[in-house]
Amino acid sequence: MSEEKRLKIAIQKSGRLADMSLQLLEKCGIFLEKSRDQLLCRAQNFPLDIFLVRDDDIPAFLSTDVCQLGILGQNALLEKQALGNGKFNGLKQLLPLGYGKCRLSIAVPHDFTYDSITSLKGKVIATSYKGLLSQYLAKQNIKADIVTMEGAVEVAPRTHLADVICDLVSTGNTLTSNGLAEKDVILHSQAVLATNQIMDLEIKLLADKITSRIKAVLRAENSRYIMLNSPTDSLEAIKAVLPGSQSPTVMPLQGRDDMVAVHAVCEEGVFWDTMEELKANGAKSILVVPIEKMLD
Ligand code: ATP
Ligand code: ZN
Numbered sequence: 001m002s003e004e005k006r007l008k009i010a011i012q013k014s015g016r017l018a019d020m021s022l023q024l025l026e027k028c029g030i031f032l033e034k035s036r037d038q039l040l041c042r043a044q045n046f047p048l049d050i051f052l053v054r055d056d057d058i059p060a061f062l063s064t065d066v067c068q069l070g071i072l073g074q075n076a077l078l079e080k081q082a083l084g085n086g087k088f089n090g091l092k093q094l095l096p097l098g099y100g101k102c103r104l105s106i107a108v109p110h111d112f113t114y115d116s117i118t119s120l121k122g123k124v125i126a127t128s129y130k131g132l133l134s135q136y137l138a139k140q141n142i143k144a145d146i147v148t149m150e151g152a153v154e155v156a157p158r159t160h161l162a163d164v165i166c167d168l169v170s171t172g173n174t175l176t177s178n179g180l181a182e183k184d185v186i187l188h189s190q191a192v193l194a195t196n197q198i199m200d201l202e203i204k205l206l207a208d209k210i211t212s213r214i215k216a217v218l219r220a221e222n223s224r225y226i227m228l229n230s231p232t233d234s235l236e237a238i239k240a241v242l243p244g245s246q247s248p249t250v251m252p253l254q255g256r257d258d259m260v261a262v263h264a265v266c267e268e269g270v271f272w273d274t275m276e277e278l279k280a281n282g283a284k285s286i287l288v289v290p291i292e293k294m295l296d
Helices: 016-026 053-064 076-082 129-141 173-177 199-224 232-240 270-282
Strands: 005-014 040-042 047-054 069-073 092-096 101-111 124-127 145-148 164-171 180-189 191-195 222-232 249-253 256-264 284-290
Touching: 005 016, 005 053, 005 180, 005 199, 047 053, 053 069, 053 076, 053 173, 053 199, 069 145, 069 199, 076 092, 076 129, 076 180, 076 191, 092 199, 124 129, 129 145, 129 180, 164 173, 164 180, 173 180, 191 199, 222 232, 232 256, 232 270
Parallel strands: 005 047, 005 069, 124 145, 124 164
Antiparallel strands: 040 047, 069 191, 092 191, 101 164, 101 180, 222 256, 222 284, 249 256
């Protein structure tokens, strides 16, 4: 009997993407057999093995086909591709995942005069993203010196290792507490599902299945089920206010000619101002509930 083929996915072992990535797989109905301390976890109920690794290593896991799927920051994938040895050209992004949002930005000390990117001419820039930074500078025709650092890039100006830095920023708190100000964004990034060129058809089918489950989870997370009662004569106005819903279900209310029940899936956030607008149009008993699963 031939051994069952298993799809392999690489996710970050620990760090900013680790918990969300594991939770995402769990939401796709994947249950893990082993503890997170190991490199490899087997899914109990799906032919899937999960490799828990450093985010920077995920492109190599994909390019060598040790794994066929990976979850990593776009920044990490694009940086390996930007370094330009061709090894990572075959990797592609399948889906943005909506978490791990950050920017790769130029930040400068407060006493550094920054008017535009040309202020960087001839300066020393510290970064862990030499590939992306070099590409950006080349496009703008700016010549500068790049010092590559693995971590703690934000201390480089204070220790006179560099004039300015190019680093990942999310809240900006790290920059502020190091006396730096963000000036230019080189890349907007978030976690993505990435893949290599899957040749094996069985593995490809498994990868497609996981991808469509992830899509469904993300869609459900962004969607709300909304229920309300609407005066019959303001139904059109109320339908127009429902955010991102195509065809709501309209049902009679027993014993009422002047009101109908409206149910709709809204694929956008339903915020207080929307609810208030619905109410202003005569809607009553407005209920907004989360959706757990959604598959067309
Ligand atoms: P590893 O041990 O896996 O190499 P790391 O220290 O390189 O971990 P983290 O700091 O956990 O990585 O960041 C992982 C990813 O999280 C980044 O590549 C980026 O896509 C995203 N991220 C989101 N916000 C930030 C931020 N403020 N700083 C750094 N990374 C961020
Ligand atoms: Zn890393």
